[in-house]
Amino acid sequence: MNDFLTLYRDMLLIRRFEEKSAEMYALAKIAGFLHLYIGQEAVAVGCIHALRPDDYVIASYRDHGHCLAKGSDPKKVMAELFGKATGLCKGKGGSMHLIDVERHFMGGYAIVGGHLPLAAGLAFASRYRKEDRVVLCFFGDGAVPSGQTHEAFNLAALWKLPVIFVCENNRYGMGTPVERGMLLYKDIAERARGHGIQAEQVNGMDVVAVKELTARVVNMIREDPQPFFIEASTYRFMGHSMSDPAHGHYRTREEVGEARKQDPLILLKTRILHEGLGTEADFKQMEKDVIETVTGCVRFADESPFPEAGALHEDIYVE
Amino acid sequence: MVISYREALNLAMREEMERDLRVFLIGEEVGYYQGAFKVSKGFVEKFGAERVLDTPIAEAGFTGLAIGAAMAGLRPIVELMTFNFGILALDQIVNNAAKVRYMSGGQLSVPMVIRGPGSAAHQLAAQHSQSLEAWFCHVPGLKVIAPATPYDAKGLLKSAIRDENPVIFIEAQLLYGTKGEVPDHDYTLPIGKADVKRTGGDVTIVAYSKMALLALEAAEALSKDGIEAEVIDLRSLKPLDTDTVLESVHKTGRVVIVEEGWKFCGLGAQIAETIYEKGFDSLDGPVVRVAGEEVPMPYTRPLEDLAIPDKARVISAVKGLL
Numbered sequence: 211m212n213d214f215l216t217l218y219r220d221m222l223l224i225r226r227f228e229e230k231s232a233e234m235y236a237l238a239k240i241a242g243f244l245h246l247y248i249g250q251e252a253v254a255v256g257c258i259h260a261l262r263p264d265d266y267v268i269a270s271y272r273d274h275g276h277c278l279a280k281g282s283d284p285k286k287v288m289a290e291l292f293g294k295a296t297g298l299c300k301g302k303g304g305s306m307h308l309i310d311v312e313r314h315f316m317g318g319y320a321i322v323g324g325h326l327p328l329a330a331g332l333a334f335a336s337r338y339r340k341e342d343r344v345v346l347c348f349f350g351d352g353a354v355p356s357g358q359t360h361e362a363f364n365l366a367a368l369w370k371l372p373v374i375f376v377c378e379n380n381r382y383g384m385g386t387p388v389e390r391g392m393l394l395y396k397d398i399a400e401r402a403r404g405h406g407i408q409a410e411q412v413n414g415m416d417v418v419a420v421k422e423l424t425a426r427v428v429n430m431i432r433e434d435p436q437p438f439f440i441e442a443s444t445y446r447f448m449g450h451s452m453s454d455p456a457h458g459h460y461r462t463r464e465e466v467g468e469a470r471k472q473d474p475l476i477l478l479k480t481r482i483l484h485e486g487l488g489t490e491a492d493f494k495q496m497e498k499d500v501i502e503t504v505t506g507c508v509r510f511a512d513e514s515p516f517p518e519a520g521a522l523h524e525d526i527y528v529e
Numbered sequence: 530m531v532i533s534y535r536e537a538l539n540l541a542m543r544e545e546m547e548r549d550l551r552v553f554l555i556g557e558e559v560g561y562y563q564g565a566f567k568v569s570k571g572f573v574e575k576f577g578a579e580r581v582l583d584t585p586i587a588e589a590g591f592t593g594l595a596i597g598a599a600m601a602g603l604r605p606i607v608e609l610m611t612f613n614f615g616i617l618a619l620d621q622i623v624n625n626a627a628k629v630r631y632m633s634g635g636q637l638s639v640p641m642v643i644r645g646p647g648s649a650a651h652q653l654a655a656q657h658s659q660s661l662e663a664w665f666c667h668v669p670g671l672k673v674i675a676p677a678t679p680y681d682a683k684g685l686l687k688s689a690i691r692d693e694n695p696v697i698f699i700e701a702q703l704l705y706g707t708k709g710e711v712p713d714h715d716y717t718l719p720i721g722k723a724d725v726k727r728t729g730g731d732v733t734i735v736a737y738s739k740m741a742l743l744a745l746e747a748a749e750a751l752s753k754d755g756i757e758a759e760v761i762d763l764r765s766l767k768p769l770d771t772d773t774v775l776e777s778v779h780k781t782g783r784v785v786i787v788e789e790g791w792k793f794c795g796l797g798a799q800i801a802e803t804i805y806e807k808g809f810d811s812l813d814g815p816v817v818r819v820a821g822e823e824v825p826m827p828y829t830r831p832l833e834d835l836a837i838p839d840k841a842r843v844i845s846a847v848k849g850l851l
Contacts, residue, residue, distance in 0.1 A: 266601070300634035309633035316600060317633065321624050327590050328625060331597020338553070338579070338603060358620070361590025368585070525635035526669050528693035 214487045217259060217417050218478050219496045221251040223503065224275045225475060227284055230504045231274070231291055235452050239512070240291045243320075244305050247275035249447035252474035253378050254279040256420025257346055257440075260428050266314050266332045268325055269348040271306035273318030276348055280315040282308070288507035294514035301517050302525065322383075323356025325349070326375070330362045333371035333437075342432045345373040346424075352383025354401055355392055363405040366437035374427055375402065375439045378414060380446040385460035402439030414442030415472045418481070445469040530713055535705040537679035538568050538644075541686035542606060544715065546576055549604060552690060555582040555595055556608030556645075565610045566646065566705050592618035592643065596626045599641040599695075606690060609645035612699060613659050618643075626695040627670030642689045644698035646705070647675070648739060648789050649826055649837055658826035658833075660790035665697045666767045666799070672720055673767040675699040677741040679709040681764050684718030692720060701739050723770035725777070729757030732847050733777040735800055736787040737763040740838060744787050747843035758847060766796060774800065775808045782813035783850045787838055792820035817846045 211219070228248050234240045247254070254275040258267060269276040277287055282298060290297030291305050298310055309317040316332060319325035329347030336343040353359050354377060366373050377398055381388050388395045399409035412423045420442060427438045447470055448456050457466045482488040532540070546552045553576075558565050560573040560583040573581040584591040588609065595605035609615045615622070626639045649658035665673045672694055676682040682700070689696040726741060727748050736744040741762035748758040759777050763770065778784055784804060786797035801816040822836040 298634070299632060299636070302634045303632045307632040309629075309636055311633065311636040316597075316637075317629065319625070321620055324593070324620055324624060327593020327621060328597035328600065330590070331594040331599070332601050333597075334594055335598045335601035335603050338598070358589045358593065361587040362593070364585060364587065365590050365594055525631050525633075527672075528630070528638045528640075 212487055214418070214478065214482050215492060215496070217255055217421065218475065218482065219500065220255045220259070220279055221417060221475055221478070222496055222500050223284065224251045224255070224278050226500045226504045227278060227288070227507065228274060230508060231288070232452065234291070234508065240305070242304055243271070244291070244452045245272040245450065246448040247272050249469070249473070250378055250380060250414065250444045251275055252417035252420055253376065253414045253442045253444055254348065256417040257376055257424045259421045260424035261344070261346060264314055265343050266316050266345040267348070268316040268329045268332065268345065269318050270322065270325065270350060270353065271318050271320040272350070273306065273308050277308040277310060277315050277318070280310065280313045282310040282313050282315060284503060285507045285510040289511040289514050292511040292514070293516065294511055295517040295521070296510070296514040300521060300525070323349070323353045323358040326353070326359050326362035327365070329373050329375070330366045330371055333366065333373035334369065336372055337369070337435055343372070344428055344431055346376060347373055348376045348378060350383065351377060351379040351381065351388045351398060352386070352391065354398055360405070363402055363407060363437070367406045370436045372431045372435040373437050374424065374431065375407070375437060377439065377441045378444050379441055380444050382446065382450070382460065384450045385454070385458060387460065399439055399441045407437045407439050409439035409441065411441045411443065414444030415474045415477055417474055417478055445472065530711055531708050532679055532711050533705065534679045534682050534700070534707050534709070535566065535568055537683035537711055538686055538700065539570060541683045542569070542690070543572070543575070545687055545690040546580065551602065551604045552606065553580040553582065553603065554606045554608060555584060555591055557584055557586055557610045559583060559608050564608065566702065568705070569608070588614050588617035589621055593621040593625065595641055596621055596639055599639045600629065600637050604690065605641045607641065607643045609643060611657060612645055612647040612661050613657050615643070615645070615661070622665070622671070622695070623668050627668045631670060638693050639695045640693045642686070642696045642698050644686070645700060646702045647699040648701045649833070650702035652828055652830055652833060654828040655825035660788070660821060662699055662766055663790055663794060663796045666796060670695065671767065672696045672765070673699070674720060674765050675738040676764050677704065677738050677762050679707070680711050681718060681724065681762070683711055684716050685720065685764060688717045688720050691717070696720070699738065703739055707742070721765045721768040721770055723773040724762045724764055725759060725773065726762045727758065727760040729759040730781060731757045732783040732785060732850060733759045733761060733774070733781045734785050734787060734843065734847070735761045735763065735774055737766060738789070740787045740789055743838065743840060744843060747840045747847070750840065750844055751847055756847065756851065769800070769803070771803050771807065774804065778804055778808040779811045782811055784812070785817045785819060785843065785846045785850065787819045787843055789821050789837060791823055792818060793823060795820050814850050817850055819843055819846050
């Protein structure tokens, strides 16, 4: 499978996995908050494809895509959403706190802006130990006005920490459009440049462009440690969470429909077919494989046991 | 050897940084300034600026950075210039340091110490005089220590640095210059173990940090009136050594709890609840609390003195019980 097809397959897995999650939510198999990543898949997949397995990734609460892209077992991810003992975090984290240390996926965090200092710390550890690992830190446009974000930017710039801050600008912080959250919303990257951090914008719907930019940045900061800021313009096709219909009260059906024309899966598929890098048969096969995987995930999660009562008081302290 | 509380802390960190390269110190003015209270004197010269990191004034940022570094396997010591500024880092401490182990189902741990002075000094007014230990004690996932003497400070700080969990280590500005005997040899003290600093059979006084020293002074004065108080210095606030407290209550039947923090929802309320639950039958009277007044700390000395527990109030609380 060539690189383009792999990118497509990884995005497709996230897409189908999340569609299935929404279905399971409707069946009350999944509860709590469920924030879908549908529409933004090219950002996680493009960026993470440019990493080494031992590089760190850390994300916000909309974290299913990043976790799957980092290579976590989708069965364990689904089991976590179901709150099962076989989940990635034994059912204690849930949708917003997927963590897979073995894959160097350091977690989803649900206090907006709060994980950016952690990302700086992971990068600090890499420098302290004289390793060449880099850190990818994903967050939304809604985190940019937060104070912790700017404290992290300043420290990363000051101490030349190898962290790439990836702002997924999906144009809404929950229901608040970016222009009602920041005066300088047109060039968010400028906010990072104000801290002395190099920054670039990329079309977050174009997975190849995202990957190429990230690969270039990763090579640069591995050699010459420093932070970098990527603003990936993207769009969330679904609501903020499951309690919010796809278009909600804050945006129109037409706007969502328009954005869907830039669906990262369609864009890549068109390109692959156009450039002869794959055939309709390849896509059919991938679709079949992914559906099989996702069906297997649900079966695994469904059949897995809930944690025993004794688990309640475990994992609070290292004894 | 007789050394100051400040020197005891300095020695504890120095020994642990020599012992383990993963340990580093980070905070405002910890390097070239040698620490706002000179606790890290000589550190930047000895360990270099890579391991003794002066930060900008951004508590959430540098505390969060240290938590991230701990998640990656380093062992940071964060110095907060005072715990009042730690309020800015509460999100990091409560939402990340304390919880990430649980949220990850035991995959991650955060071996770190967050230390600095809490409580009032003299006339530093409302924003620099707070005793916030109860806030931290409330949170599962944290350990909280507040030692009163150089011996306890050194032994407990070394244990805190070696602990695999996030430890809140609360010092006091008025304790930094106090002196005490500390062994020449390397030692640690167990976290979660109280110390009976004075034995007596008439009443138990439970206290910690500066208030433990105040309780000892009060006990000496009471002794002149023929009242023998047992003084328990908790040293660790979370986990709390309830066994030592209850053992003393069984002996004396009377308890006074002294704390500098605000009374409502203060640590003393928790200790009293433990005594009522597990030692009720031993009590000859109600548990009495001497605590800070429910006011923002006033600047002016006469009012400040009224807001903080003193020897006279402890003595009067004990006498009221007998």
